[in-house]
Amino acid sequence: MPARVLVVAAKPTIQSLLGKTLGADGHEILPVKNVSEGIARWSADSPDLIVIDDDAAGKPTLGLIAHVRKAEAGDRHTPIIQIGADSTVDAKIAALRSGADDYLARPVHPQELSARVRGLLARFGGDTGRSHSPKESEGRVHGYYGAKGGVGTTTIAINTAIALHRELGKSVVLIDGNLQFGDHRVFLDLGPSQRSIIDVVTTSGFDVDLLRKMVVRHDSGVDHLLAPATPESAELVSAEQHHLLHLIEQLRTAYDYVLVDMDKRLDDHVLDVIGVADRLIVVVTADLACIKNVRLLMATMAQLGVPEERLMLVMNRANAYTGIGTKSVENVLRRPIEQQIVNDYRSAISALNSGTPFMLNRPDSALSRAVLEFARRLTGQQPAMRSEANRLQLAAAAR
Ligand SMILES: Nc1ncnc2c1ncn2[C@@H]1O[C@H](COP(=O)(O)OP(=O)(O)O)[C@@H](O)[C@H]1O
Ligand SMILES: [Mg+2]
Numbered sequence: 001m002p003a004r005v006l007v008v009a010a011k012p013t014i015q016s017l018l019g020k021t022l023g024a025d026g027h028e029i030l031p032v033k034n035v036s037e038g039i040a041r042w043s044a045d046s047p048d049l050i051v052i053d054d055d056a057a058g059k060p061t062l063g064l065i066a067h068v069r070k071a072e073a074g075d076r077h078t079p080i081i082q083i084g085a086d087s088t089v090d091a092k093i094a095a096l097r098s099g100a101d102d103y104l105a106r107p108v109h110p111q112e113l114s115a116r117v118r119g120l121l122a123r124f125g126g127d128t129g130r131s132h133s134p135k136e137s138e139g140r141v142h143g144y145y146g147a148k149g150g151v152g153t154t155t156i157a158i159n160t161a162i163a164l165h166r167e168l169g170k171s172v173v174l175i176d177g178n179l180q181f182g183d184h185r186v187f188l189d190l191g192p193s194q195r196s197i198i199d200v201v202t203t204s205g206f207d208v209d210l211l212r213k214m215v216v217r218h219d220s221g222v223d224h225l226l227a228p229a230t231p232e233s234a235e236l237v238s239a240e241q242h243h244l245l246h247l248i249e250q251l252r253t254a255y256d257y258v259l260v261d262m263d264k265r266l267d268d269h270v271l272d273v274i275g276v277a278d279r280l281i282v283v284v285t286a287d288l289a290c291i292k293n294v295r296l297l298m299a300t301m302a303q304l305g306v307p308e309e310r311l312m313l314v315m316n317r318a319n320a321y322t323g324i325g326t327k328s329v330e331n332v333l334r335r336p337i338e339q340q341i342v343n344d345y346r347s348a349i350s351a352l353n354s355g356t357p358f359m360l361n362r363p364d365s366a367l368s369r370a371v372l373e374f375a376r377r378l379t380g381q382q383p384a385m386r387s388e389a390n391r392l393q394l395a396a397a398a399r
Pocket of ligand 1: 146148149150151152153154155156316317341342343344345346348349350352367
């Protein structure tokens with residue numbers, strides 16, 4: 001997608017190098033030498049993306065980033081890539097803190113710059129220059145993020161996928177984003193010989209037709225893009241080339257829903273998913289560690305310019321006693337809990353160990369009913385917040 005790129009660089013050699021690379025990708029370049037020219041062109045020409053190199057004194061050009069972030073109104077978020085001499089992690093973090101979306105150390109490899117620009121344009125809606133909002137024909141992207149390990153994220157993602165497909169008639173693909181230790185094969189009784197995401201990313205120029213052939217169809221009718229069977233091949237899925245993001249972008253053209261069971265680490269893959277997701281479904285249990293982590297996630301979303309409204313809290317094992325009530329969690333996080341799911345360890349673990357999700361063989365259980373209610377809410381078929389039915393289910397299960 002060709003875009004209009006504002007390139008701020010004091011040194012003419014760097015300006016022409018950046019211009020050539022981006023021009024070769026079909027982008028229109030708006031070249032400027034300093035912050036004040038940059039501010040003027042940003043206001044006048046609304047570029048889709050900004051690339052900023054150091055100023056004439058060789059210092060990071062933070063003034064422009066600060067100005068842009070302050071002046072942006074509403075949904076607008078212009079992705080910014082900062083380029084500098086320092087290749088340390090500290091330099092990258094300082095750039096992200098100052099409001100940049102990405103940082104590259106010189107010498108900049110043209111292919112890497114192209115890939116980062118592509119990734120940011122995809123994440124932030126490309127030539128519209130707005131934060132991502134899906135087209136009518138595109139499927140929804142829902143990221144499932146566990147506020148901490150073991151809260152039931154995979155359980156809920158897998159069973160919601162089945163509910164969306166079998167009960168609500170949607171086409172669904174579920175990606176196992178835990179690239180190293182993904183466990184969907186265990187949950188679904190799919191052996192190590194079944195294809196994985198690695199088969200896709202190692203095929204050059206993958207597209208949606210190839211993806212349709214590479215997904216694994218489960219008995220439930222949900223399609224799966226599995227994690228590799230062994231952790232060492234996970235690194236073939238490249239964060240720098242934004243593989244996961246490109247996969248999602250392709251899959252959403254072919255399915256009603258693209259679900260991603262996300263890794264807990266906030267690495268570049270996860271940041272890509274946060275940027276592109278229409279909804280981030282955060283699974284919590286009622287404890288302080290979860291509350292702390294949801295707050296960190298919300299701060300990250302704010303840094304990425306992702307509206308807070310996209311976050312949905314689901315409380316799993318809601319009626320298990322923790323000493324902290326649902327209301328307190330809602331008050332502390334200032335977000336409603338959209339769905340509570342009953343604590344039923346026996347059903348959950350026996351489904352896992354038998355490789356048959358409860359939504360498939362026990363659709364009438366309390367667990368399944370709560371998940372189905374949640375799936376309905378996701379499709380807009382159940383507008384009210386936590387319903388009376390959900391409250392009664394929890395009360396019955398607590399007896
Ligand atoms: N509602 C629930 N009630 C009881 N146990 C559950 C529930 N949901 C999940 N579990 C159990 O919790 C454990 C962790 O679940 P899992 O989905 O792997 O979590 P995560 O993906 O967040 O690490 C599993 O043993 C699972 O069976
Ligand atoms: Mg998991």
